[in-house]
Amino acid sequence: MTAKRVAAKRMAPKRKRLWLLVGSLAVLGVAATLVLTALNDNIVFFYSPTQVAEKKSAPERRFRLGGLVEQGSVKKSSDGQVISFKVTDLARTIDVTYRGQLPDLFREGQGVIAEGSLGADGVFIAREVLAKHDENYMPPEVAKALKESGRWQEGSGKK
Amino acid sequence: MPDLHFLANPARFRRFSQRVLPALSFATVLALAVGLYMALVQAPPDYQQGQTVRIMFIHVPSAWLAMAGYGLLAVLGASLLVWRHPLAALMARATAPVGAVFAAVCLLTGSLWGRPMWGTYWVWDARLTSMLLLFFLYLGHIALSRAYDNSDRGDRAAAILALVGVINLPIIKFSVDWWNTLHQPASVMKLGGPSIHPTILVPLLWMAASLTLLFVLLVLLRTDTEIDRRRLELADLQA
Numbered sequence: 001m002t003a004k005r006v007a008a009k010r011m012a013p014k015r016k017r018l019w020l021l022v023g024s025l026a027v028l029g030v031a032a033t034l035v036l037t038a039l040n041d042n043i044v045f046f047y048s049p050t051q052v053a054e055k056k057s058a059p060e061r062r063f064r065l066g067g068l069v070e071q072g073s074v075k076k077s078s079d080g081q082v083i084s085f086k087v088t089d090l091a092r093t094i095d096v097t098y099r100g101q102l103p104d105l106f107r108e109g110q111g112v113i114a115e116g117s118l119g120a121d122g123v124f125i126a127r128e129v130l131a132k133h134d135e136n137y138m139p140p141e142v143a144k145a146l147k148e149s150g151r152w153q154e155g156s157g158k159k
Numbered sequence: 160m161p162d163l164h165f166l167a168n169p170a171r172f173r174r175f176s177q178r179v180l181p182a183l184s185f186a187t188v189l190a191l192a193v194g195l196y197m198a199l200v201q202a203p204p205d206y207q208q209g210q211t212v213r214i215m216f217i218h219v220p221s222a223w224l225a226m227a228g229y230g231l232l233a234v235l236g237a238s239l240l241v242w243r244h245p246l247a248a249l250m251a252r253a254t255a256p257v258g259a260v261f262a263a264v265c266l267l268t269g270s271l272w273g274r275p276m277w278g279t280y281w282v283w284d285a286r287l288t289s290m291l292l293l294f295f296l297y298l299g300h301i302a303l304s305r306a307y308d309n310s311d312r313g314d315r316a317a318a319i320l321a322l323v324g325v326i327n328l329p330i331i332k333f334s335v336d337w338w339n340t341l342h343q344p345a346s347v348m349k350l351g352g353p354s355i356h357p358t359i360l361v362p363l364l365w366m367a368a369s370l371t372l373l374f375v376l377l378v379l380l381r382t383d384t385e386i387d388r389r390r391l392e393l394a395d396l397q398a
Binding site: 018 | 207341
């Protein structure tokens with residue numbers, strides 16, 4: 001065996017450092033994946049009406065409810081202080097009541113996230129309401145044209 | 160891809176940067192002027208957000224560049240630790256504060272957009288939290304690289320942080336798909352093409368290109384400065 005081949009057999013230091021780096025990153029990646037998977041329930045920002053129904057969480061426990069504001073469901077009380085609406089994930093629906101200021105983007109057919117708790121009667125009492133914006137951007141004329149041509153899909157931006 | 164190895168030598172890098180800096184500065188100013196006109200004047204308001212959509216023309220490119228800058232830090236970290244390229248440490252020192260500023264701009268503009276649109280300045284959802292973490296990783300990199308009297312040791316510690324933190328990049332990108340978040344999912348880089356109307360998409364991409372020029376310009380300028388600083392440091396040691 002020539003000296004050259006012996007040297008080649010022992011890994012060059014650069015090679016070694018490169019493999020060490022690749023190996024460490026792979027281990028780190030696996031560790032991060034495991035941690036994030038384990039924490040999945042705490043990382044999600046809101047629960048859909050279906051998830052809420054499955055979980056049957058205790059009344060009075062605070063959580064966030066997310067979904068679309070059902071078309072035609074928004075009503076104001078006679079004094080205009082309390083707003084009620086339905087949040088739907090197109091499979092299940094939950095009634096929500098809220099007293100306070102709504103964000104600009106709160107609209108029927110748009111995404112919404114309400115923080116609060118379920119009452120004994122199954123109505124969700126929201127303490128805070130956030131509007132969720134979808135990933136569609138267009139000028140008003142284009143939105144109008146889409147609606148007129150019937151190619152508009154309500155809530156299509158939501159996954 | 161052209162072979163960029165020749166740039167790993169600081170003296171040769173210096174000659175290269177001196178040659179491109181004037182044209183690059185000119186192109187950056189021109190591109191930004193045109194981009195800001197497109198974004199602030201020419202682009203139409205959004206059907207839902209109205210004029211507030213204009214914040215996106217700064218917010219989104221800042222987010223992209225903050226992430227790309229961190230990717231660059233990681234590549235520089237690897238080339239310092241594995242190949243011991245002399246320029247990598249200097250360029251990393253030059254890049255980190257620029258990336259940190261872009262991350263901060265992303266967080267601030269996002270917050271200002273969130274208040275009228277979502278109804279809140281800040282929530283702890285996966286996207287916002289991972290982006291804040293990116294900003295802290297930049298701050299950590301800056302602090303760590305300056306934490307030792309011997310700047311080589313600082314460079315190496317910061318390089319390790321850059322490589323560990325790179326795990327956060329896919330988390331930022333896919334946070335909106337893996338978990339539900341208040342932040343909306345991707346509009347531009349997604350399967351099936353962008354869901355942004357061309358009248359809004361073109362100014363966005365133009366701004367992204369202009370701010371990329373600005374990012375590269377700042378990194379080149381700061382790397383030149385770092386080369387000078389290092390030379391003075393070495394001269395001091397010899398004196």
